[in-house]
Amino acid sequence: MNTKTNLITLADGQQMPQEGFGLYKVTGQSTISAAVASAYRAGYCLFDTAQLYKNEAEVGQALTDLEVPREELFVTTKVAEENQGYQQTIDSVKDSLHKLQLDYVNLLMIHWPIERAFFDSWAALQELKKQGLTKSIGVSNFQMIHLQYLATQATEMPVVNQIERHPRLNQAPLVKFDRDHHIVTQAWSPLGRGTILNNPVLREIGAHHHKSPAQVVLRWHLQSGVSFIPKSVHEARIKQNMDIYDFELSDEEMARINGLNDFHRTGKEPALVYEYNKKW
Ligand code: A2P
Numbered sequence: 069m070n071t072k073t074n075l076i077t078l079a080d081g082q083q084m085p086q087e088g089f090g091l092y093k094v095t096g097q098s099t100i101s102a103a104v105a106s107a108y109r110a111g112y113c114l115f116d117t118a119q120l121y122k123n124e125a126e127v128g129q130a131l132t133d134l135e136v137p138r139e140e141l142f143v144t145t146k147v148a149e150e151n152q153g154y155q156q157t158i159d160s161v162k163d164s165l166h167k168l169q170l171d172y173v174n175l176l177m178i179h180w181p182i183e184r185a186f187f188d189s190w191a192a193l194q195e196l197k198k199q200g201l202t203k204s205i206g207v208s209n210f211q212m213i214h215l216q217y218l219a220t221q222a223t224e225m226p227v228v229n230q231i232e233r234h235p236r237l238n239q240a241p242l243v244k245f246d247r248d249h250h251i252v253t254q255a256w257s258p259l260g261r262g263t264i265l266n267n268p269v270l271r272e273i274g275a276h277h278h279k280s281p282a283q284v285v286l287r288w289h290l291q292s293g294v295s296f297i298p299k300s301v302h303e304a305r306i307k308q309n310m311d312i313y314d315f316e317l318s319d320e321e322m323a324r325i326n327g328l329n330d331f332h333r334t335g336k337e338p339a340l341v342y343e344y345n346k347k348w
Contacts, residue, residue, distance in 0.1 A: 069140055072111025072310050076295060078227040079250040082204045084175065085142055086290065087310065088114025090256065090299035097126045099301055104130035106303040110310045116230075116297045118146035118179055119164055120347075128168035143168065144175040146208055146230075147193075149346045152178070152185035157192035161201060175228060176202035181214040181338060182345045187221050194223055206230065208256070209338040212245045228252045233294065234260035235270070235285060235325050236332035243294060254295040259285055261334045269324055277315045280308060287312045288325045 069075060073087035089107040094100055100123060104115060117127045124145060131141060145168065151160035161176060176196060178189050193205040206228030210218070219225060229246050233239045233255035246253045259265065259282055270281035277284070282298070286309055289296040298309045317325070341347050 069113045069142065070111075071113040072313065074290075076252055078204055078252060080204050080224075080227050082174065082227070084204070084228070084252070084295065085112070085114040086295050087286070088112060088116050088142070088144070088254075088295065088297040089306075090297035091115060091117045091123060091127055092121055092256070092299060094121075094299060094301060095123055095126070097129060100126040101130040101133060102303075103301050103306065105134065106306045108134055108136070110307045112306075112310060113140060114142040114144065114297065116144045117168075119148040119151060119160060120146065120179055124164050124167040128170065132169050138170070142174040143170060144177065145173050146177040146179035147189060148179055149182050149341075152182055152189040154185075154188040154192045157185075157189045158196060161192075161196055165201060172200055173202045175204045175206055177206045177208045177226075177228070177230060178210075180209045180336075180341045180347050181207070181211075183342050184345045186214075186217070186342075190218060190222055197224075204228065206251075206254075209335075209341065211338050212242060214338070214342065215245070215249065215251070225249065226251055228254050228295070230254040230256050230297075232257050232333060232335050233289070233296075234258055234334075235264055235267070235288065235328040236260055236330050238292075238326055238329045240326070240329070243292070247293070252295055254297065255289055256297060257334050258289050258296040258298050260332075263334070264328075267328065269328060273317070273321050273324070277317075279312070279315060282309060283312050284317070284325070287315065287317055288322060291317055291322060
């Protein structure tokens with residue numbers, strides 16, 4: 069994979085780029101095509117979509133238009149709550165593959181843990197992997213309790229757990245739990261949806277390294293050993309967010325950024341989504 073970022077070897081032996089490109093809330097064929105093309109040119113190979121984003125068809129077209137060998141891409145999608153359950157998951161993933169114009173995805177995830185179909189959806193992912201429709205299986209928004217519960221019935225465990233993570237929600241205990249269980253943590257909203265970028269600590273550290281606050285945050289993710297998937301629809305920012313491989317944060321700077329944690333969530337609380345069986 070011709071990527072500018074590191075490759076992480078997952079517990080199932082597959083390789084995944086550490087930095088990827090997020091496509092949440094990116095809509096419209098021309099916007100998606102331009103963003104995906106800019107990202108690929110800038111060195112991103114991992115593209116992260118989901119059934120919930122309602123853009124799989126546009127992402128599929130944008131990836132097709134790149135005209136690059138399939139092995140050069142790492143494509144992730146996720147099963148939405150409404151499609152959870154054994155057969156619905158299988159059917160919806162086949163529909164996702166059709167929209168994405170792909171024979172397989174690299175990583176397939178349960179988007180949110182829900183009580184209604186907790187084990188059945190996971191059983192479907194295990195089956196889809198067996199059939200070769202995905203290389204790896206993972207989860208998103210799982211808390212420790214969900215992972216422990218899943219382990220009571222799973223024949224194989226997720227290799228990735230994609231969770232909200234940024235300096236205001238650094239998720240240190242869950243990141244450690246994931247690591248201890250050979251699960252790679254992947255940060256969604258790694259920039260806190262852009263809301264943390266005015267923070268004076270991040271600005272000061274950025275000024276010291278001649279980097280933007282966004283680059284400081286992404287470098288913090290990198291040095292924390294997690295995967296991360298920033299998004300932007302602006303070419304300059306897409307490039308900037310990949311330009312984080314020529315500087316290093318000191319231990320003290322890492323500690324200062326860790327110190328910004330105040331448990332602020334931009335998204336939903338996973339325990340409530342589990343209980344209510346849906347995100348909205
Ligand atoms: P835009 O798409 O207009 O560039 P997250 O990945 O945490 O969800 O954050 C995404 C948000 O952060 C988007 O609103 C995006 O805006 C903004 N963003 C992405 N990269 C940068 C950057 N380098 N500098 C400032 N804002 C950024």
